[in-house]
Amino acid sequence: MAAPEIRTTAEAMLTLVQEVAAMGPVIAAASAPGSLGASCLRLSRKISLLSHFLEEIWDFAARSDDATPSLPPSEAACSSSSPPVDATSCLADLLMALEAAKKCLMLGRRPRQDNASSDLVEKNIDIQFQYVTWQLEKVLGKIPYENFGISDEVQEQVELIRAQLRRATVKSGTTNLKVFSEIYDMLSQTCGKELKLQRTSSSPELHIDDTVDGDHDFKDIVMLVAEVNGKSNHDMDNITSDITAGLNKARIADSFISAVNDDNQINLTSQMLGEFKKPDPLEIPEDFRCPISLELMKDPVIVSTGQTYERAYIQKWIDCGNRTCPKTQQKLQNLTLTPNYVLRSLIMQWCELHKVEQPCKTVSGWIRKSDGAFHEFTGDRVAIEVLVRNISSRSLEDQRSAAAELRSLAKRSTDNRILIAEAGAIPVLVKLLSADDHKIQEHAVTALLNLSIYEHNKELIVLAGAIGPIIQVLRSGSMEARENAAAAIFSLSLIDDNKITIGSAPGAFDALIELLYSGSHRGKKDAATALFNLCIYQGNKARAIRAGILSPLLKMLQEPLSNGMIDEALTILSVLVSHQEGKMAIARANTIPLLIDLLRTGQPRNKENAAAILLALCKKDNENLACIGRLGALIPLTELAKSGTDRAKRKATSLLEHLCKLQML
Numbered sequence: 001m002a003a004p005e006i007r008t009t010a011e012a013m014l015t016l017v018q019e020v021a022a023m024g025p026v027i028a029a030a031s032a033p034g035s036l037g038a039s040c041l042r043l044s045r046k047i048s049l050l051s052h053f054l055e056e057i058w059d060f061a062a063r064s065d066d067a068t069p070s071l072p073p074s075e076a077a078c079s080s081s082s083p084p085v086d087a088t089s090c091l092a093d094l095l096m097a098l099e100a101a102k103k104c105l106m107l108g109r110r111p112r113q114d115n116a117s118s119d120l121v122e123k124n125i126d127i128q129f130q131y132v133t134w135q136l137e138k139v140l141g142k143i144p145y146e147n148f149g150i151s152d153e154v155q156e157q158v159e160l161i162r163a164q165l166r167r168a169t170v171k172s173g174t175t176n177l178k179v180f181s182e183i184y185d186m187l188s189q190t191c192g193k194e195l196k197l198q199r200t201s202s203s204p205e206l207h208i209d210d211t212v213d214g215d216h217d218f219k220d221i222v223m224l225v226a227e228v229n230g231k232s233n234h235d236m237d238n239i240t241s242d243i244t245a246g247l248n249k250a251r252i253a254d255s256f257i258s259a260v261n262d263d264n265q266i267n268l269t270s271q272m273l274g275e276f277k278k279p280d281p282l283e284i285p286e287d288f289r290c291p292i293s294l295e296l297m298k299d300p301v302i303v304s305t306g307q308t309y310e311r312a313y314i315q316k317w318i319d320c321g322n323r324t325c326p327k328t329q330q331k332l333q334n335l336t337l338t339p340n341y342v343l344r345s346l347i348m349q350w351c352e353l354h355k356v357e358q359p360c361k362t363v364s365g366w367i368r369k370s371d372g373a374f375h376e377f378t379g380d381r382v383a384i385e386v387l388v389r390n391i392s393s394r395s396l397e398d399q400r401s402a403a404a405e406l407r408s409l410a411k412r413s414t415d416n417r418i419l420i421a422e423a424g425a426i427p428v429l430v431k432l433l434s435a436d437d438h439k440i441q442e443h444a445v446t447a448l449l450n451l452s453i454y455e456h457n458k459e460l461i462v463l464a465g466a467i468g469p470i471i472q473v474l475r476s477g478s479m480e481a482r483e484n485a486a487a488a489i490f491s492l493s494l495i496d497d498n499k500i501t502i503g504s505a506p507g508a509f510d511a512l513i514e515l516l517y518s519g520s521h522r523g524k525k526d527a528a529t530a531l532f533n534l535c536i537y538q539g540n541k542a543r544a545i546r547a548g549i550l551s552p553l554l555k556m557l558q559e560p561l562s563n564g565m566i567d568e569a570l571t572i573l574s575v576l577v578s579h580q581e582g583k584m585a586i587a588r589a590n591t592i593p594l595l596i597d598l599l600r601t602g603q604p605r606n607k608e609n610a611a612a613i614l615l616a617l618c619k620k621d622n623e624n625l626a627c628i629g630r631l632g633a634l635i636p637l638t639e640l641a642k643s644g645t646d647r648a649k650r651k652a653t654s655l656l657e658h659l660c661k662l663q664m665l
Contacts, residue, residue, distance in 0.1 A: 010055075010058035013057075014055065016102055017048060050158070053150065093142065094139045140161065293310055296347065299311040303332055303336075318332075384406075385423050387409075406425060426460050426461055426464050430461070430465060433469035445484050461492060486515055486529075490526065499536065528572060532571055545579075549572070599640060607644055611637070622662060625662050629662065
């Protein structure tokens, strides 16, 4: 399958996912109370979570297509950027599974009739839901992530979906799984070709009497599964007859084996009867299940829409870039996760009443084991607690090693960031910022930077008194420590309240401006980003001006374009000029000639920002307006009004209008 075909397949699957996601809630709302509506809703939710996965496949195909535009067909087919044939055939299987899921939901949409046949109809649809769930988990497990450039975060999300599908399959019963497997193999092999039964000596033997449930015979299940896969009556008959023929051969062999070994058969029958007598598993109340994982919640939290989720799973959802509530699809007004203590108490009471092991309040995560699958972990908590003890050790070597390991762990995943914070590492790391050992100091500030990526940790870091020590590292640490201290200030300042706290901290602007003036290229970038974010708060603009921010900014405007800091300088100036004190200081610093030069020679983005700053300087200020007229801004502004970006055209046109009015006075 070539890149364009992969892209087309991905687009088709994305469309199906959107349609299925929209159908589930509608069907659930229209259905009579019972399992059918709930099945529709659960299936549509699981499938809706595949959108990021399919988008990454589409992106991979688009990149592959762009990377080999001039290759002839023969070479393009051999290009290393294209997945192997067996990998792309998995996409066809996934498309077939999604189409079956949509068909299944459409069958569930049929109006319910109050007659004797309605129960049979529901049982038939339930069989189809069982197959679709089993089929989707199977095809997702066959897709090689590495062949499509799937990111670790999305791989993890897909594995979570597979785990949900497996649990749903087990919960609905495993009686029909062997029949499902046989039918799936037949459907995968046919797709318009002549149907053939391919059985090998290594294939498990299938017994009709032992592999179908009590309400459906073998032919019924074949017909129901074929229906959701969109097969014709002719295909259904062929599948039924071919599998039955193979099964009859297996049955003759079984009869011979049974006659030879009656005792084993009796033992097997007794074992099966014992399994049938097992009590049904305890049903977990729906409100106690996480809507994402469908598992009993350990640490329930409430999002801004009022819905409750398991903390680890909703955090993964947010970390994947989602900004909607998975259950309601409403936009999240904020990303705050509020503990649901009332529900947690009810869950604990229910566990105690039913003698269920009470969930510990730990943050579960997933790690990839050697078998390639993702598994829930709790062991890292112990290792992290040991590391936290070691960073309090009297041995500098132990402190240095433990701080470096925590730095690395905090960089890897959200789960680690949560576990490290819960282990009490943040206050200890803040103390290490004052260590005499520069390497320990560097590891500590970088670990705090990595921990601050998780939203809740930002507040914990500030509450631990980290701002002052981070500023001290920014002043006197190694260059790498200073760079990461600036990046940490930027990360912490993403919370509005922290902009005020950091801006009012003694020496914060002085230290950042010094790094902006004399730091490494990366250090200057980090300092500029932090300064820009801090200056969004109106009260910090005057502080930055008084601390001397204009001097390094003007120096950056005069540097060659290759240094790449002109964008940063203009962006900060565009924020400062909105403050009256900033506007006056920028005009007094003889900035206008530099901005007009950028109108002539700068990159499109530079010209756009320069025009915006000039317009802000000239509004209600005829002196500045006259100055840009004298310095020859008319010609570059006229050219910009014709050929600039949309924003640049607006700014340039507005400036020209102001100049015309000034000349008329």
